[in-house]
Amino acid sequence: MVCVGSFKSLKTMLCGPRLLSAPLAVHTWVPTSIALISPLGNWLMRLIAGSRWVEGAEDFVALVLQEAVSNAMLHGNFVRRPQTASCSLLP
Numbered sequence: 001m002v003c004v005g006s007f008k009s010l011k012t013m014l015c016g017p018r019l020l021s022a023p024l025a026v027h028t029w030v031p032t033s034i035a036l037i038s039p040l041g042n043w044l045m046r047l048i049a050g051s052r053w054v055e056g057a058e059d060f061v062a063l064v065l066q067e068a069v070s071n072a073m074l075h076g077n078f079v080r081r082p083q084t085a086s087c088s089l090l091p
Contacts, residue, residue: 003024003028004026005028006028006030007030007036007039007040007043010028011039024047026088026089027087028088029084029086032072032073034073034074040069040087041062041065041066041069044065044069045058045061045062047089048065048089051091072087
């Protein structure tokens, strides 16, 4: 299954366990806001853990993912409000 949409629209759609067990590719975007770093990172990590892509290494992937999201928000886009950061998860 391929899901494309804004973080706001996808975070409610992809929260059910019925979708987490299917192969999943996600392409999303989010406004560059420091307040969205943790929610985006946590949501992506739930998708990754539910897909069992990295079974046994979830803690390491969560750390790397949090750092990547933080860098994209803080350094990549310089926290300019009208900009967005994009993210893709591919199996």
